[in-house]
Amino acid sequence: MPNFTIHDFLRKKKEGKKIIMLTAYDYPFARIVDEAGVDAILVGDSLGMVVQGLENTLPVTMDEMIYHTKMVTRAVKDAMVLGDMPFMSYQTGISEAVKNAGRFLKEAGASAVKIEGGAEIAEHIRALTKSDIPVMAHIGLTPQSVHRMGGYKVQGKTEVAAKKLIEEAHIVEDAGAFSLLLEAIPISLAKKITEELSIPTIGIGAGPHCDGQILVLHDVIGLFERFVPKFVKQYANLKEESLKAIKIYREEIEKGIFPSRDQSFK
Ligand code: KIV
Numbered sequence: 001m002p003n004f005t006i007h008d009f010l011r012k013k014k015e016g017k018k019i020i021m022l023t024a025y026d027y028p029f030a031r032i033v034d035e036a037g038v039d040a041i042l043v044g045d046s047l048g049m050v051v052q053g054l055e056n057t058l059p060v061t062m063d064e065m066i067y068h069t070k071m072v073t074r075a076v077k078d079a080m081v082l083g084d085m086p087f088m089s090y091q092t093g094i095s096e097a098v099k100n101a102g103r104f105l106k107e108a109g110a111s112a113v114k115i116e117g118g119a120e121i122a123e124h125i126r127a128l129t130k131s132d133i134p135v136m137a138h139i140g141l142t143p144q145s146v147h148r149m150g151g152y153k154v155q156g157k158t159e160v161a162a163k164k165l166i167e168e169a170h171i172v173e174d175a176g177a178f179s180l181l182l183e184a185i186p187i188s189l190a191k192k193i194t195e196e197l198s199i200p201t202i203g204i205g206a207g208p209h210c211d212g213q214i215l216v217l218h219d220v221i222g223l224f225e226r227f228v229p230k231f232v233k234q235y236a237n238l239k240e241e242s243l244k245a246i247k248i249y250r251e252e253i254e255k256g257i258f259p260s261r262d263q264s265f266k
Helices: 006-015 027-035 062-075 094-106 119-130 143-149 159-175 187-196 238-255
Strands: 019-023 040-043 080-084 112-116 135-140 179-183 201-204
Touching: 006 019, 027 040, 027 062, 040 062, 062 080, 062 094, 094 112, 094 119, 112 119, 112 143, 119 135, 119 159, 135 159, 159 179, 159 187, 179 187, 187 201
Parallel strands: 019 040, 040 080, 080 112, 112 135, 135 179, 179 201
Antiparallel strands: none
C-alpha cells in the first residue's frame, strides 16, 4: 500500500499544496522517482514513444502496460502508482473498460487508472468507480485522438472549445473521477477549470495554476530526442552523460585500460 493515496490528492488541493507527478516505466527509474519524493507516478502509454520508439501511443497494448506497471510497483515504496488505459482498452465498451482497468489493480499492483476522454467516457468512469477503481480523467490534448485532432495541438483556444472543455471537466467530476489531467490548454482556461472543480487538476502544458503538475520522465532527463514540446523543461541530459560514459568505456577497452587489476580476480 503506497503512502500517498487518492485522499492525499484532495487534501493537497484543500491545503493549497502542489501535487507532484511524473511518469516512469521501469524498476530503476521508478526507484529514483519515488526516492525523489514525487507524490504519484503515472505509467503512461507515452512509453510507446519514449521507450518502445513508436511513432505514437496507439499501438501500445494492455499486456505491455501491465508488464511495465508491474516493474514500477515493484520499485515504489511511497508514491501512488496509476496505470494508463491504452488505446482500445476502453473505447470498445464499458465492461471491457472495467475488465482492463481491473487488471492494473489486480495483476500490476496499481492504485488507480488514468483514462483519456470527457463526456464520451462518463459512463465508463461511473462503472470504474462503482467497481472501486479510482479514475483520473484526462482532457485537452488527448494523444490517443491524434488523428481526429490532426496532430498534437493546443486545445481549447476558441471560446466554443474552451466552453466545451469546462463542461467536460464538470461531467467527469460528476461521474466520479478523483482528479483531472489537463493537457496543452491555455493558462486562463486551466485556471478557471481548477477554480471551478472540487477535485484536483494536474497540468501538463496547462500553466502554473493547476493543483499539480506532471511531465514525461524521459523529457525531463533528456532521454527523448525526437521532439521537445514547448511545455517541457529539461532538468538533466542523461543522453549526453550516457554517451560520454559509454565512449570512454569503448576507448578504455580499445587501449587496454579496462579491465585493470582492480576489476580482475587473482
Ligand atoms: O502517457 C502519458 O505519459 C501521459 C502524459 C499526459 C503524462 O498521458
